Structure formats: C-alpha cells, structure tokens
Amino acid sequence: MDASYLDLLMAQQEEVTEEAAGGGGVWVVADVVDGSIAAVTLEAIGTARNLADSLGAYVYGVLLGEDVADLAQTLYQAGADGVRLADDASLAQFALKPYLEVLSDLFDEEQPEVVMFGATAQGQELASRLAQRMGGGLIERVTAVSLDEATRTVQGAISIYGGEYFEILACPEARPQFLTVEPGAFPAPFIDDYRKGEPTVLDVEVVEPEVRVVGPAGEFEPPQVPLAQAPVIVAAGRQAGDFDTVKQLAAALGAQVAGDRGAWGAGWIGPEQIVDVRGVEVTPGVYVAVGIRGDTFHNAAIEGARFILAIHPDSDAPIFRIADLCLEADSKEVLPALLERVSVFFRCPTL
Amino acid sequence: MRIIVILGRVLDPSGIAVNRRVGRIFINREEYVLQPADRCALEAALQVKDAAGAEVVALPRGPLPDDDVLRQALATGADRAIYLAGDGFKGADDGVMVRVLAAAVERLGGTDLVLTGATTMDTGQGQLGPRLAEALGCPQIINAWQVSVTDGKVRAVLQQAADYVAVEAGLPAVVTMLPGALRLRYPDGVRLVNVYKGVGEIAEALERWDVADLVDADGLRPLLERRGRDFPPERERGSRVTGTPQDMAQAAANALQQRMGR
Numbered sequence: 340m341d342a343s344y345l346d347l348l349m350a351q352q353e354e355v356t357e358e359a360a361g362g363g364g365v366w367v368v369a370d371v372v373d374g375s376i377a378a379v380t381l382e383a384i385g386t387a388r389n390l391a392d393s394l395g396a397y398v399y400g401v402l403l404g405e406d407v408a409d410l411a412q413t414l415y416q417a418g419a420d421g422v423r424l425a426d427d428a429s430l431a432q433f434a435l436k437p438y439l440e441v442l443s444d445l446f447d448e449e450q451p452e453v454v455m456f457g458a459t460a461q462g463q464e465l466a467s468r469l470a471q472r473m474g475g476g477l478i479e480r481v482t483a484v485s486l487d488e489a490t491r492t493v494q495g496a497i498s499i500y501g502g503e504y505f506e507i508l509a510c511p512e513a514r515p516q517f518l519t520v521e522p523g524a525f526p527a528p529f530i531d532d533y534r535k536g537e538p539t540v541l542d543v544e545v546v547e548p549e550v551r552v553v554g555p556a557g558e559f560e561p562p563q564v565p566l567a568q569a570p571v572i573v574a575a576g577r578q579a580g581d582f583d584t585v586k587q588l589a590a591a592l593g594a595q596v597a598g599d600r601g602a603w604g605a606g607w608i609g610p611e612q613i614v615d616v617r618g619v620e621v622t623p624g625v626y627v628a629v630g631i632r633g634d635t636f637h638n639a640a641i642e643g644a645r646f647i648l649a650i651h652p653d654s655d656a657p658i659f660r661i662a663d664l665c666l667e668a669d670s671k672e673v674l675p676a677l678l679e680r681v682s683v684f685f686r687c688p689t690l
Numbered sequence: 691m692r693i694i695v696i697l698g699r700v701l702d703p704s705g706i707a708v709n710r711r712v713g714r715i716f717i718n719r720e721e722y723v724l725q726p727a728d729r730c731a732l733e734a735a736l737q738v739k740d741a742a743g744a745e746v747v748a749l750p751r752g753p754l755p756d757d758d759v760l761r762q763a764l765a766t767g768a769d770r771a772i773y774l775a776g777d778g779f780k781g782a783d784d785g786v787m788v789r790v791l792a793a794a795v796e797r798l799g800g801t802d803l804v805l806t807g808a809t810t811m812d813t814g815q816g817q818l819g820p821r822l823a824e825a826l827g828c829p830q831i832i833n834a835w836q837v838s839v840t841d842g843k844v845r846a847v848l849q850q851a852a853d854y855v856a857v858e859a860g861l862p863a864v865v866t867m868l869p870g871a872l873r874l875r876y877p878d879g880v881r882l883v884n885v886y887k888g889v890g891e892i893a894e895a896l897e898r899w900d901v902a903d904l905v906d907a908d909g910l911r912p913l914l915e916r917r918g919r920d921f922p923p924e925r926e927r928g929s930r931v932t933g934t935p936q937d938m939a940q941a942a943a944n945a946l947q948q949r950m951g952r
Contacts, residue, residue: 435830464832467820471788476913479815483920494917499812503708504715505920506813513785513913523948549829549859556847556854561835564870571950592946625949646949648942664945665930666938676939681946 363452364421365391366515368401368442368465369414370457376410378527379457381417383520385528386484387455388418390493393486396452397421401445402538403438405431411538417528422538427545433461434548439468441543446473451515453493458519470517476510477517482524487511493518501624502645566612569595572623572644574614576631577601578651580671584678585629591681594627599637616640630670633658650674691744691839694795695735695768696806696818697728698751699759703811710921724759725751726869727807733872734837734865735805736767742839744802745769749794751806751818752787753779757896764885764892765877776901778910784818785913786905792825793904801826801862803844808833808866819866829859835871 365387370377384400391398399421400414411422425441442465446454454469456462458480470477481495487509493516496505510516566572571594575585579602589596598608600615614621615636622643629650631637638661641647649662650670659665666673705719724732728751735746748763748771760771774790782790795801804826809816816832823830834846835854844863847854884890901910931941 460833463816464820464830467817468824468830470817471785471821471824476785477817477821478914479817487917496920497813497815499814500703500706501814502922503703503706504710504922507917507920508914509917510914550831551858553845553856553858556836556856559836559847559854559856561849561854562870562873568870592950625946627946646945648945650942659928659930661927663925663927663929664942665928666942667930667932668935668938672935673938673942676936677942680939680943 363450364397364399365394365453365455366399366401366446366449366451367414367419367455368462369403369410370459370461371402371404371407371410376413376417377457377459377522379459379520379522381413381527381530382522382525383455383457384414384417384419386520386525387453388528390453390484390486391420393488394452394491399423399449399451401425401442403430403441408538412535413530415534415536416530416532418531418534420536422536423541424538425541425543427543429545430543435464435468435550436548437543437546438465440546441541442469443472445541446515452491453516453518456517456519458521462519466517466519473515474513475515475517476513477519478508478510479519480521481518482521484518492516564595566595566597566614566619567621569621569623571595571625571627572597572614572621573627573629574598574631575602575607575629576633576651577605578630578632578653578670579607580630580669580674582607584674588627588629588674588678588681591678592625592627594625597621599631599634601631614640628658628662629674631658632656633661691742691802692798692800693735693738693744693746693803693805694749694798694801695728695732695746695763696749696751696791696804696822697732697759697763698725698807698810699723699754700725700811708921710924713919713921722758724762724874725807726811727809727867728759729807729874730867730869730872731805731807731865732763732766732768733874734834734867735803736875737872738803738837738839739767744839747772747798747801749791750774751810753782757898760896761885762877764895765882766875767878767881768895770895770897773896773898774901774904775898778907779901781912782910783912783914784815784821786910787818788821788825789905789909790901791822794899795826797899797904803839803861804864805837806864806866808868811869816866819864823864826862826864828862828864830864830866831857831859832866833868834865835868837865837867 367383369380387398397420400419401423403425456466478495483496485494494509573589573594574597576599597612597614620640626644627648647662648664649658650666699722702721707716746768748768757773831846836847
C-alpha cells in the first residue's frame, strides 16, 4: 500500500499542546545514558501513557542534564504530552542534590498524581528522597501495573525473591504515588515520528552536590562470589569444542565459568568448578550449559537455576529435558555467533 | 563517634517452595536469617569501629516478632541494640519505619553514620536508607562496596558502569551496602553465649523501647497496602529452537538479554 496518504493524515494532527500547571498528571523522570534517553525511560513513558489514558490525565516527561534539549523530542515521540527541561552545566553528571532540588520545586508546583522513574541507581535515589519529602508512597522495581480506577490508585507488582512470585502493592491515600519500573519489564512504546512539541524550560539554581567523586578506586577489587551463589554461570561439557570461546562468553555475560565432570576430565576447569551433586550445587538466575550432555548428577545440581540455556549436538541429550531453551547444534558453530550478539548487549560486565 | 546500623531478617529462601500452578507458597522450613545486604552493613560498621573507634548501635529495619537479629548483632560486636515493639507497629512499612527510626536516632542523641543494606533480599526494596537520609537531612551514598571514615568524612567505593570510583561525603551521612560486598565476621563465642543466656554486660546492652514513646498513633499508619499476590506462568521446559546457527544464536541472545534485564 502507498503509505504517503497515511503520512499526510498523521502529519496534520500531532502537534502536542498541554494544559495549565498544577493539574496532576503522570510524570516520568528521564534517565540519560551516553547522550541518549535510556530504554527504561521509554518503557516507563509507554506505561505512563496507558495509565494516563485510563485516568484521563496527561503524561509529562522531565529531562535533566546538559545539552539534552534535543532529546525532548524522543520523549514526545514515545508518548509524552509535555516535557519539562532543566538544561544546565551543573546537571551534566547525575548528582543527588542538584537534581533533587530541581525536581522538588517542580513537583511542589505541579502536584503530580503519579511519578515514575527507571529502577536505576539515579531513579532509586531520587524517588526515595522525593517520596519522603512529599509524603508519598513508593513502590520500587515494579514489573507490572494495574489501575484501581475508583480511587485512582496505581497497583504495582514487585517480584519477591527475584521472581519466585509477585506481591501487589498500592498506595491508596498518600499522593503523589511514586513508582520505579524495572528495566525490561515493560514493552518499549511505539515511537511516533510525527509527534512533536515544545518543551518548557525550567529555571535551575546551581546547588553544590553533597557527595563528591574523589576519583577511581584504584586498588579495589570486588569480592569473589562463590560458585554456589553466582547469579550467572556458563558451564562447559565435553562437546563444548573450544573452551576459550566459553570463557569469552562468560566474560561478556559477567558470569562465572564452571563445567561438568567431563570438562574437569579434559583439564579445562579445577575440581572446585565441577557442577554436580558431588561437587557444587548451584542456584543461578541464568545457567548456560555449553556441550553438556547432562547426566543425573549434573542435572540435579542445577535444579535451582531459574533459566537454563542448553547447547548440545545430540537431540536425545538429557539436559534438554530440564533446559528452558534448547539449541540442538554443534557449539563450535553457535557459540561464536552467540558471543558476537551478546557482546553488543552486555557491554557492562556486572549484573 | 556513633554508628547506627539498621538490620532486618528474611525467611531463608531455600526453605520455601512456590507452586505456580496452584498459586501457593509452601514454607517447608521456617528459618530466618539476617538480610544479606544488612549483614554487609553490620560488617562495614564493625570495620569502621575497628579502624576509627565508635559505638555501634543496632536498630531493626522493620517490626520484628523477636529480637534474634539484634542479639546476633551484639554477639558479632555491636555495642548496643534496641528492640522496638508496641501497639499498631506490626504493619509498619518503610515510610512508618523512617519516622520511628528518625525519632529513635533523636532520642539516642544523634548519629554520625547510618549503615544499612541497599536492598532487601525478598522484596527488593531499597528506599529505607535514602528516606532516612531525607528525614535526617543528611547526604546519602547508596549501593556501596566499601566504607571507611577519615577526618570526619565518609568515603565509599561505588560501581559506575564497568569502573569503581571512590566518593566522599561529610558526616553525618547514610550509606547503604550492596549484598555480597563484605563478609560478616563470626560472632565471638563468649558474647554469643552470654547474649542468648542474658548474662553479663552484653545482655544489658539489649534495650527494649516502646514505639508509642517515639511516634504517635497517626505516625504508625502505613502508606502502602498489600493487594494480593500474583504468580509467574508455569515454566515450560524443553522448547527447541530450530534454524541456522545464526537464528539459534539470535534466539539465545534475546532470551539471555530478557532474563538478565537489559
């Protein structure tokens, strides 16, 4: 179909205008990472859009930083009806006090109904302090939201013990309701290129941060986590092919390296790295089994893993009975391709 | 110098089983342990005490049915512990706790440093530390790996992307510790026995305060309420990916990205 008519139609309507101040609304405070809006902020705006549509409210984005004015359009495109912009050299790097004062003044005036942040370090610091200052309730690391329309209360689900089950919390009386949303828990919104608007610029009073960055922590090394408590494990078996690629994959995922008894036999790992009921029993969030056939002892030792990815050439390998995702392939072929894709996603080597 | 360390307890997750199909939680072994992040906070407090000399006071992060975590703190090296109880205190959430703790800090005569865990193991909430910092009107450092105090300043190691940086703030301050950052020392044998038997000086270090003396009944109204539980869908095992090695790698990479929350 020729899309140009559709383009014309859409181009006509979407110049976003906003209402007067003090009208509540659903607000999203943006995280800026490497000069662009963080994915979690866009997810939060998508969620805020859904909530606001049910509440009959507007969605506002708040953007703080230095030279970030261009990013405002991304917020409009993701669904914001209005954007407040605080652009100042003192806000170039996140520091609690300067950011907090800007937001505190803004929200005192606007009296938002709901305020959302990404569940990042910045979002957690700001949300907790603003909630305390304004007397609002805060639900952290929300993975799903629903609306109690009678009382205009947002109900947020938080994961317990890292996802064993969810507890649903709500803040029925106090306003504003603060939420931080877990990265990746909500779908990314549709980016409508035809939405645009003019952000409102806020006055910024320069405030000195209370916490000063001294410099890199030179000799600091994070403590080694024992294999039994590692959050991510990449384990090799006899069919792993090239063990160096396995180690690279582990490094890219920020994971610990382990193996089954066969990998120990091949001399790839030490005896303390054997995943087996007679060796180490593990309970990671993610377990990647590369070329492990999966005998009874090994499979019993990974029963506590939340997600198991298995790569093995034999379609009858017992590991496939307990794995959540099974790749029936030669790991020599799949592993380099997987490593390449994973390196793009996981540039930061921590969980 | 006075250091306040805020400790909580958590039901050991290896003792519970969740049945997603019927939507129930079965508690096979009811054993409570110190919150992992709070353990690190206690160790950090004791390290600062060893290095600079300080009085370490342990307070609970929520309503506790017994004073076990406080006794553990005393046995491990805390100088004083305060058990909080009272009518209407049972349902306290973090908002209420901050009011109670701020009042307790005032009654203690102020503090130089507050240490607590950055997050709870069960609910994953980390607002207590920053909220308390706001209530006390002092700076905060969250998600610290290491803490030390020199020349009236607190210094901590934080992670920024792939690097570790040192940051500094004036006292008083609130610092929250990451779980797994430090390893809690073992309790002293004699102190451990005495604190549980209620013998000697150490047993007198455990005080009991009535919450009603700290905040009025209005201040004990929680902000949040529970609206039920939800369970994730049942796990589907053995789903296979077919196609070329490239397709398989893409599917695997997507699944890993989703699972690891990026």
